[in-house]
Amino acid sequence: MIKASSLTKYYGSFCAVKDLSFTIEQGHIYGFLGPNGAGKTTTMNMLTGNLAATSGSVVIAGADIFKNPEEAKRHIGYLPEHPPLYPEFTPYEYLCFVGEAKGLRGAKLQNEVNGALKETGLTDVSARLIKNLSKGYCQRVGIAQATIGSPDVIILDEPTVGLDPKQVIQVRELIKSLSKKGTVILSSHILSEVEELCDRIMIMTKGTLVASDTLERLQKQYADNNILTLTVKCGVERAGEILSFLRGNAEYKVSPGQKAGSDIVITCQKKKDPRESVFFAFAKAGIPIISMNYKIITLEDVFLKATENLPKDALPKDSTPSEEALDTFVPPIKEKKPKRLRKAEDDEDDGDDYRPLFG
Amino acid sequence: MLAIYKKELKSAMYSMIAPALIAFILLFSGFFVSLNSLFNFASSIETSYSNTLFVLLIAVPVLSMRAFAGERGSGTYLLLGSLPIKTVDLLIGKYLAMITVISIPLFVTFLYTFILSLYGKVNVLSSAAATLAFILCGAAMLAIGLYISCLTDSQIVAAVISFTCLLAIYFLPTIVLMLPATAFASFLIITVLIIAFGLIAGYLTSNRIACGAVILFCESVLIAVFCINHEMLEGAAAKLVSSLSLTDRFSSFSTYGVFDISSVVYYLSVSAVFLFLAHRSLEKRRWS
Numbered sequence: 178m179i180k181a182s183s184l185t186k187y188y189g190s191f192c193a194v195k196d197l198s199f200t201i202e203q204g205h206i207y208g209f210l211g212p213n214g215a216g217k218t219t220t221m222n223m224l225t226g227n228l229a230a231t232s233g234s235v236v237i238a239g240a241d242i243f244k245n246p247e248e249a250k251r252h253i254g255y256l257p258e259h260p261p262l263y264p265e266f267t268p269y270e271y272l273c274f275v276g277e278a279k280g281l282r283g284a285k286l287q288n289e290v291n292g293a294l295k296e297t298g299l300t301d302v303s304a305r306l307i308k309n310l311s312k313g314y315c316q317r318v319g320i321a322q323a324t325i326g327s328p329d330v331i332i333l334d335e336p337t338v339g340l341d342p343k344q345v346i347q348v349r350e351l352i353k354s355l356s357k358k359g360t361v362i363l364s365s366h367i368l369s370e371v372e373e374l375c376d377r378i379m380i381m382t383k384g385t386l387v388a389s390d391t392l393e394r395l396q397k398q399y400a401d402n403n404i405l406t407l408t409v410k411c412g413v414e415r416a417g418e419i420l421s422f423l424r425g426n427a428e429y430k431v432s433p434g435q436k437a438g439s440d441i442v443i444t445c446q447k448k449k450d451p452r453e454s455v456f457f458a459f460a461k462a463g464i465p466i467i468s469m470n471y472k473i474i475t476l477e478d479v480f481l482k483a484t485e486n487l488p489k490d491a492l493p494k495d496s497t498p499s500e501e502a503l504d505t506f507v508p509p510i511k512e513k514k515p516k517r518l519r520k521a522e523d524d525e526d527d528g529d530d531y532r533p534l535f536g
Numbered sequence: 537m538l539a540i541y542k543k544e545l546k547s548a549m550y551s552m553i554a555p556a557l558i559a560f561i562l563l564f565s566g567f568f569v570s571l572n573s574l575f576n577f578a579s580s581i582e583t584s585y586s587n588t589l590f591v592l593l594i595a596v597p598v599l600s601m602r603a604f605a606g607e608r609g610s611g612t613y614l615l616l617g618s619l620p621i622k623t624v625d626l627l628i629g630k631y632l633a634m635i636t637v638i639s640i641p642l643f644v645t646f647l648y649t650f651i652l653s654l655y656g657k658v659n660v661l662s663s664a665a666a667t668l669a670f671i672l673c674g675a676a677m678l679a680i681g682l683y684i685s686c687l688t689d690s691q692i693v694a695a696v697i698s699f700t701c702l703l704a705i706y707f708l709p710t711i712v713l714m715l716p717a718t719a720f721a722s723f724l725i726i727t728v729l730i731i732a733f734g735l736i737a738g739y740l741t742s743n744r745i746a747c748g749a750v751i752l753f754c755e756s757v758l759i760a761v762f763c764i765n766h767e768m769l770e771g772a773a774a775k776l777v778s779s780l781s782l783t784d785r786f787s788s789f790s791t792y793g794v795f796d797i798s799s800v801v802y803y804l805s806v807s808a809v810f811l812f813l814a815h816r817s818l819e820k821r822r823w824s
Contacts, residue, residue: 188824227617229823250620261615263543265550274546277539278619322615 178203184233193219195384206356208375209364216384217364225255254328260319264308268318279326293321313344330360372476382484399479404472405443411464413439540629554637557595561641564591582666586790592674597698599634600681605694638674662793669789672803679810686817709784712777719766725773730754
């Protein structure tokens, strides 16, 4: 849908975006993360044709945004960080203007505008002046504007900033409903929001893309250790005896529980999952497990790790994402591969993340 | 382009800027028409146009400052930039909307001709020609204002710079007339103008060599003329400034009732040059 290749942007001598390459596939919600000044807005402005790149290209639905901007822009809807509204207009007039500018006329324009008003819940306020609307409604008008003309890709720059919790939920629901029709690129600082909405995550820092994949794969990639915490109904010594089979494979710490029993923390290497073997060991000894919690690394951890120290395996060779990084970005479509290859891949990357290693 | 034109016109009308300006122009044009034609028995409305022309000095900066500086200030330029519209269409749409706003009160003023015709013989054609020239003069000034609006992000800065430039255009011929008209004085004035023009061109193009070459070439022609036949330069500065002035050229329409084609061409040329510069400036911003 969108293919950016070697996108670079210099402001004078300052390099805002450096050799950025990625592919956006149809039908997903992409989360675009990065600390302030990472080059997210610059990238979005280049994707939407507001800014020309120093070098590199962006191709949207087959049209180059720098060489054939009018054609490329037909496929995108953009909501900048501050909704670009004309306060003296009503939402209806405003959406009509955007529709006309996108080349819609007559009945089609009316249908699109009324559809967008209905979809974003603005029908009741469509005749009020935008300057009299609350911030939540203004944000919705901004989103409605981006959806006019049913573009293939909708780009939203921090759409929930400054909204109250109820409005945030409403806007998120709206974004979810948009993704059913096409592709959404969402830039946000709110990690929980990205975690909730997005099925693909891109993390930028200092003008380069340091991670781009599904959340699950990033969690796997950035997890150092798996941590299993459990509470069992027996004494500390007895628990230690039962766990002794783990020695050499994992570290464990047993301490007296807050009320009764023992608390256990097991730390083992990533890719190793001790849950099953631990469960059977205690079951065999006839000791009930009160609780068991397997800690998976959060998006916050992934974000901090990706933006602070660039892991070697995340970046091939010259610390810029190239073909290899792009490959991991494509959704996991089950391609028909030679049997031997498929088996090797299955061994390498089990979709479920659950592999009994002991026992 | 039509979408932009409609939006700009609506926006100007809804935000009360256009109604206020229309009222402002109508107030002064009505005042001068009644003064000239009702009290001093001038037979045509174009004589009062030369008095009314100053309203453009205020109307043009107020209208043009919003065009791009305002859009950038409020962040709506990002929307315009992401819509499938050519920069040229964006520019022309906005420009035509602004011309429409100043044309409305001038057209109403033109209708006064028919009131005057009730009391005597009135040359409707010369009034129509003068009204058209008024609008073209305003259009040329709007193109300058539009260009200045492209250069900055602040509406106030755009308005102040536009106002200063238009004020200079309005008063420069008068100031130059007050200066001595000897050949040497003209030589000095034209030199100053050449250097100023060269520096502005150099600043805009960021090309020092071209700017130096233009200054050197013009200056050497001037020195040659001064050395060969310095009588030619007597009073030349005043003539040059007057012929370059947008407002001085208007007097042939307003004072003499003549439809001066060269002035019409001049107004259109100034508009075209500044629209071109504005277009370049918008494109440059995208690439810088």
